[in-house]
Amino acid sequence: MSAIAILKLRDVLLVSIPSEPDDMLINELQEEVLNALQRKKAKGVILDLSTVDIVDSFFARTIIDTMQMINLMGGRTILVGMLPSVAITATQLGLTFENIETCLDVDTAFLRLDQ
Numbered sequence: 001m002s003a004i005a006i007l008k009l010r011d012v013l014l015v016s017i018p019s020e021p022d023d024m025l026i027n028e029l030q031e032e033v034l035n036a037l038q039r040k041k042a043k044g045v046i047l048d049l050s051t052v053d054i055v056d057s058f059f060a061r062t063i064i065d066t067m068q069m070i071n072l073m074g075g076r077t078i079l080v081g082m083l084p085s086v087a088i089t090a091t092q093l094g095l096t097f098e099n100i101e102t103c104l105d106v107d108t109a110f111l112r113l114d115q
Helices: 023-040 057-072 084-092 106-114
Strands: 005-009 012-016 044-048 076-080 101-103
Touching: 005 023, 012 023, 012 106, 023 044, 023 057, 044 057, 044 106, 057 076, 076 106, 101 106
Parallel strands: 012 044, 044 076, 076 101
Antiparallel strands: 005 012
16 A cells, blocks of 8 residues: 555645655655656646655655656646745755645645646
8 A cells, every 4th residue: 555645626636745655655756746647637736745844855756756747647747735844944955846846735736737
């Protein structure tokens, strides 16, 4: 049983990332999200980081890579719920989230996807 929750709401996948993801779980997340995008014919993905309070470079890079892969498959991704500690750590690690859409919460992401 996977710790990754992927729900399809309307034509969007809502993915809740567990609070303490390890490298194996992050790799699994990437594969499951990409497969679900294709299988469920979703137009977009909302990645909810609201429970994650610590990230490392592998986690951040894998999330960025996953978002780029979703884009290559024709989907749109919005990253939501980033806590201040995660934003600070990502910046300190020198990670850039160029061309990545972000929102404070899931409701705002759905509004943006409807536009």
